[in-house]
Every structure is written in C-alpha cells, then in structure tokens.
Amino acid sequence: MSAVSGGLAPAKRGPGAAGLLRPPTPARTVWPRVAEALGVALSPAVVAVVLRLRLMAPIDLPDPAMHTAYIVDPRDVYTRYAAVYAAAARLREGARVGFLVPARLSYLAFGAVHGFFVLRYAFALVAVVPVYLLLRRLYGPPAGVAGILIAAASPVLVTAWGTDYPDSAVVSYALGAIACLAMPSPHRRRAWLAAAGLLLTLAVWSHGVAVPLAAATLAAYLGVRVIRERDGLAADLAVLAGAAAAMTGLLVLASAALLGHGNFIAATWQAYRYMSQPIMVAASHSSSWRWAPYVAYLLVPPAALLAFAATFIRRGALPTAVWLVGVIAAFQLAVYAWLQFFGSVETLEQHYLSSTLWPSVLLVSAVTIGELARPLAARPLARWLPAVVLLVVPLAYEADPHVPAFGWAPAGLVLAVIIVAAALAARAAGKLTGPMSLPAATGLALIALAGAALVLTVAPVPAHPPLPGTLSASADPPPAYASALGGSAAVYIDTYQVAAELPAFVGPATYQGEQLLMWWPVSQGGFPYREYAGMYHGLFNSLHSDPGELTVADRRMLKLRRPAEVLLFARSAASFPAALRALSAFRPDLMRTTTLRSGPVVLHAWLIRLGPYFHRAAAA
Numbered sequence: 001m002s003a004v005s006g007g008l009a010p011a012k013r014g015p016g017a018a019g020l021l022r023p024p025t026p027a028r029t030v031w032p033r034v035a036e037a038l039g040v041a042l043s044p045a046v047v048a049v050v051l052r053l054r055l056m057a058p059i060d061l062p063d064p065a066m067h068t069a070y071i072v073d074p075r076d077v078y079t080r081y082a083a084v085y086a087a088a089a090r091l092r093e094g095a096r097v098g099f100l101v102p103a104r105l106s107y108l109a110f111g112a113v114h115g116f117f118v119l120r121y122a123f124a125l126v127a128v129v130p131v132y133l134l135l136r137r138l139y140g141p142p143a144g145v146a147g148i149l150i151a152a153a154s155p156v157l158v159t160a161w162g163t164d165y166p167d168s169a170v171v172s173y174a175l176g177a178i179a180c181l182a183m184p185s186p187h188r189r190r191a192w193l194a195a196a197g198l199l200l201t202l203a204v205w206s207h208g209v210a211v212p213l214a215a216a217t218l219a220a221y222l223g224v225r226v227i228r229e230r231d232g233l234a235a236d237l238a239v240l241a242g243a244a245a246a247m248t249g250l251l252v253l254a255s256a257a258l259l260g261h262g263n264f265i266a267a268t269w270q271a272y273r274y275m276s277q278p279i280m281v282a283a284s285h286s287s288s289w290r291w292a293p294y295v296a297y298l299l300v301p302p303a304a305l306l307a308f309a310a311t312f313i314r315r316g317a318l319p320t321a322v323w324l325v326g327v328i329a330a331f332q333l334a335v336y337a338w339l340q341f342f343g344s345v346e347t348l349e350q351h352y353l354s355s356t357l358w359p360s361v362l363l364v365s366a367v368t369i370g371e372l373a374r375p376l377a378a379r380p381l382a383r384w385l386p387a388v389v390l391l392v393v394p395l396a397y398e399a400d401p402h403v404p405a406f407g408w409a410p411a412g413l414v415l416a417v418i419i420v421a422a423a424l425a426a427r428a429a430g431k432l433t434g435p436m437s438l439p440a441a442t443g444l445a446l447i448a449l450a451g452a453a454l455v456l457t458v459a460p461v462p463a464h465p466p467l468p469g470t471l472s473a474s475a476d477p478p479p480a481y482a483s484a485l486g487g488s489a490a491v492y493i494d495t496y497q498v499a500a501e502l503p504a505f506v507g508p509a510t511y512q513g514e515q516l517l518m519w520w521p522v523s524q525g526g527f528p529y530r531e532y533a534g535m536y537h538g539l540f541n542s543l544h545s546d547p548g549e550l551t552v553a554d555r556r557m558l559k560l561r562r563p564a565e566v567l568l569f570a571r572s573a574a575s576f577p578a579a580l581r582a583l584s585a586f587r588p589d590l591m592r593t594t595t596l597r598s599g600p601v602v603l604h605a606w607l608i609r610l611g612p613y614f615h616r617a618a619a620a
Contacts, residue, residue: 036141040132040148044124047152051394054487055117056496057162058480059527065499065534067164070094071103072112072503072535075260079509080516081537084561090537092271095264097255098206099169104258112500113493120161123172126199127151130179131363135370137184138321142383143370149390150366151175155457155484156297156358162489166207167352173203174213175359181221182324182363190239197243205251205264208272209345209353212335217360220331224323281344288469289341291349296412296459297481298348301333301361303416303456307423307449308368315371325367329360349470351479365453368423369446375430375438382439386446393450398486403455405462412459415452422449458482494601495528502535505594505605506567511618515563518542519579521570532569532603548578558586564614565591565607573604580608587611 048055059065069077070093077094085091094100102122106115128148136144151157157175160167177199183192200217203210218240225233248265256262274280292298308326312318336357340348348354369386376382397403406412422445429441461478480487506516518536520529523546533542543554547568566583568576573593580588589609596603 040129040144041125043128043132043145043148044121044152047149050391051153052398052486053153053158054162054484054489055120056489056492057159057484058492059163059495059531059534063534063538063540064163064165064531066093066537067096067100067103067166068496068500069503069535069537070100070259071107071115071164072500073508074100074104074258076503076508078261079512080514081541083513084515085537089267089271089274090540091261091267092275094259094261095267095271096166096206097251097259097264098173098202098204099166101251101254101258102169103164108258113497116164116496120168123161123169124152127157127172127175127359130176130183130195131366134179134183134321134363135366138319138367139370139374140377140383142387143366143373145384146369146373146386146390147363147366149387150362150369153390153394153485154358154362155454155481156355156479157362158484159479159481160352160355162484162492163352165352167209167355169206170203170210170213170356171359173199173206174210174217174356175363177203178217178325178328178360178363181217181328182321184319184321190236193236193239194243197240198247200240201244201247202251205248205268207356208268209347209356212339212345212347213332213356216331216335217328220328221324224320224327228320228323276344283471285344285346286349286470288467290467291470293409294407294461294464295349296407296415296461297457297479298354299408299412299416300453300456301329301357303419303453304361304365304368305330305333306416306420308364310420310423311368311371311427322367322371325360325363329364332357332360355479369449372423372426372430372446373442376442379439385439385443389443389446389450393447393454394485396451397454397458401458401482401486403459403482405460407462412456415456418452419449419456422446422452458484490599491528491601494599495531497598498596498601498603499528499531499535501596502532502567502569502605505592505596506565506607509564511615514565514615514619515561515613516541516565516567517558517561517563518567518569519547520568521546528601536567546575548575548582550579550582555585558610562613563610565609568606568608569603571602571604573606576604576606580606583608583610586613 047053074094078091082091103115103119106119106122109115110118128151131147131151132144134144135147157171160171162168177196180192180196180199183189185192200210200214204214222233222237225236251264252262255264261267275284305326308329312322312326336347336354339345346353347357369390373383373386376385426442426445426449429438429445432438432441458481460482509516516536518533518541520533520542522529522539522542522544530538533539536542543550543557543566545551545554547570566588568579570576573595580590587610589611591607591609593604593606596605
C-alpha cells in the first residue's frame, strides 16, 4: 500500500528501486494550476463586468461617511472631537480597526476612490478564494465556480461592499473564516484553522455584531468536533486562540501607527456599555416583531437551511465539512433570531447588521447546489450546468429588474416553499439516467431554486401603516438590494470623491479640541448632503437650519460647543454671504473657499473661523 493511499511511511529503497515500483511518468505541467489560480484571482472582476454589479451602494445610513472620516484623516477626528465624543461613546467608529486599518492602508496607497475599490477587491478575494477551494475539494472545480458566483453576485454582499460601513469587511471575513474552518485538508488543517482564527478576529474588531456571529461559529465548530472528530481538538483550539491573540496584538500596533489611537479595546467596551443602556436600546431596537413580516429577504436564511436539510437528509455519512457548514449556519440564525426577538440587539431589523448573517447562508446554498449537481459530475459538459444557471438567472433579472414589493404572506412564503421544493426536485432528478432527462430536470430545479432566492432577496419592503412597538425598522431606509445587479454607481462614486476631499480643504486641527461645526441645507437633507455631513459626524456637528437662517437654537449651539470653525457647503454658494453676515456676533473670518467637482457633482464650500472660540496661542 502506498503512502498516499494508506497513510503508511514509504519503504526504504535503494538506487534504481523507483523504476521497480512504478513506471516513469511524464512531468506534470504546472500551467493548468497557474491558469486556475489566475482565473480565481480574476473572478471578482469578471463577475462584476459580466453581471454589471453596482460597484458602490446608495447611502442609507444616518451618518454614512462617519467611517470614511477615519479612513481619510483619523488623527484629525481624535484631535477635534475626542473630548466632546467621549460622553456618548461616539469614538466607537474609530475602534472598528479590522475594517479601518486595511481601509487606511488602501487609502494611503491608492487614494480615496481607487483605494475604495482596491480594498473591495481584496474583500472579494478573502470571500471567494476559500469558498472556491472548499467547494472544489468537496465536489470539483465546477462547484467551486458556482460558489464564486453565489458569493460574488449576492445582492446582499454587493450592497455591503458598496459602503464604508464595516459590514463590508465582516461579510468577507466571516465567509472566508467559515470556509477555512470547514476545509477538508488533513495535512494543512492547522494552517486553515489559523487562517480562520485570523479572519474571525478581524471580523470581531470590525463591528460588534461579529461578536455573537463569531461565538455562534465557534460553538458550532466545537460541537461538531466533539461529536465527530475529538482527536487533536485541544491543540486545534489553541491554534485558534493563538491566531486571535496574534491578530489582536498586530491590530493594536497598526491602529496606533495608522489611526493615532491604539486602545480600541477600551473604546469598544465603552461603546458596548453605552449602547446597552435601556434608553439606547429603546431608541435602536423594536420591542415588537410586527415589522418582520414585511421584510421578505429574512425568509432566505431559513429557506436555505431547509433546502440544505432536504438535500442531505438520508444521504448517509456526511463529510465533516458539510456538517460544519450546516451547523454553523443554523447556530448563527438561531443566535441572531434570539438577539432580535428575545434580546436587545437589532440583528435582523437593521439590514447592515443582518447582512452579516449572509456568509453562512451563501455557503449553505453553495454546498446544497454542489450536492444536488453531484450526479452530473461524470458528464464533462453537464457538470457545468449549476454555474451556467447561476449566471443566467441574474442576467435574466437584470433584463427587467422590477420585482414588486411584498412581504411574507403570501408571496414570500410561496417563494420560500419553492426553494425547498426545488431542492427536493433536484435530488429526485439525480435518480434519472437518461442522457437528457437528468441535466434537464436538474437544470430546471436549480433555476427555480436560484430564481426564487434572488426574488426573495431583492423584493422591496411594501408600504405599511405605522406599527406599534417598532422604531428603527421604519426609521432607516430599506436596503437597495434590487439595484445591486445591473445598477449604476456613477453618482455615488462622484459624491464619494467630493466628500473625501472635504478634510483636505478644511485642513488639520492645529490644537486639541479645535472643533468644527457644519452649516448646510438641512431642509433638503438626503443624498448627497448626508454623505458630506457624515465626514464630520452628520447632525451631531451641524447647525439645524439652512445657511443664512441662524436661529436661536443655532446660536445656543454655537455658544455651547464653542467651535473654532464653521464649514459651509451646498450645491450653490448663493446663501453663503448671508450666512457670513448672520455670524457677525461671533467675529467671523472667511479663511478660504473652494468648489469641489467630480463628474456632474459640484459642491461649494467656505471655511469660516470664529474669533471668540479660536485659540490662537494654542494654535501657535
């Protein structure tokens, strides 16, 4: 028995013995492996071009650029606002270093817009490379390609990647980590475990919602290992813990060097305590579940798990990798549902938090489709059918992207049932033996499964009356999943470029506590003004009237906050002279003006210094 087939040490051989054991074979060329690696590395770009992915997402957060500010000029944020932010833990955005450190590096190397896309490409590779390798080892290269398409073309991931909110990092880290944990690689198991530990740690330090996500993942991993593979478990857990400690230490050093603030652990703990106060929970978490039946995409995770169960039930002995993927997804969904409906965290009603549940959902779907297509493996062309289906279904949606708004009943539940029924139908089709009947039946079932899942995901939230006990679900805009495939990002890119130029126009603070307030047309609000205002934490640092209309409340805010500078910005500078005159009691000094442009986007800005509040001695 050879060492490969039996796991035994090879026998000692003398010179020339190799020819007696096996005939010589030609050297295996490395070019197919190189081409495969290159194809995987280029796959995010290919998918983006072929499916016309929207490369930036619309701004639908209260302060959409509050993380962008830490990417562009983090030290200025701490210099200006460390003291005034402390009481309300507003520096928590700067503690999300798992996202901010690589984002800052990308910005320094490539600039604002180019850095944004370089980082997103890196995030996409972190997600798709482990997924490809996992599916390739379980079911072959065609399943790996299908896994890439499922991940890279997911409207949820595309939308998450499209903003500077840290779920853009968490979704990639989580997907890569789960695939690494499940990787069936006995010879390099601990290397994959170390990679999983690094990625989970990056996710945890990217956003607090990743803490229950990582806890559910590790609990599921531990449970499966205890039941199926106890050998070496203690050493494997030590590898995970060591990777977590090493990554945390590296992030401390990187955060101090790149962001000017190394103690993100204390800031994270302070933010947790502040956000856990009853008054903050009441302001951000709905006490009722009545909002949920209006959100169709929440049916995708349970439907994907049921389809997974329908596919593998009575399958016989399952690989540990398959068990891990399914159990991790089930644990994560259970934890998120408990936190939402029995706890105090808005894990499901805020789409930028629920998006972090999608990595396990996508991996479960990829393994399900890989298993359903297993009967096609011996057919050279038919085995690529799942990848073709996963390409055709989004293209068909893009031809007419007008899914009507609906909730759970009845349309949402019908589509969820179709997902499960399609999995059962594809499994039954695997017993067919005809040259055309097997691929035809399997293909139709997979089209139904992928199509129903896509429609459920992108369906807009229907209009509904005010719901008692609901808060943030109705206050925040719904996710823009419907335009993730085939949508245009031109105006978002131009706006991002202009917003990222504001700190350079304002210039760095010259002394600690040199606050800046903004004055912009708040009555117009919305996009793109929220993007610009978010660079300096939105409404918290804004006067609450339009430029030129300085109200009593505005004067009170100026006297309370004592800002050294006021930043005026608007599409038109027509109201700026009146605004300057309105500030006469504060001895205003117009420091500089500019007009920022990117494509059709134009922003006029004036920087005004207020004499009574600017500390000249400290600046000198």
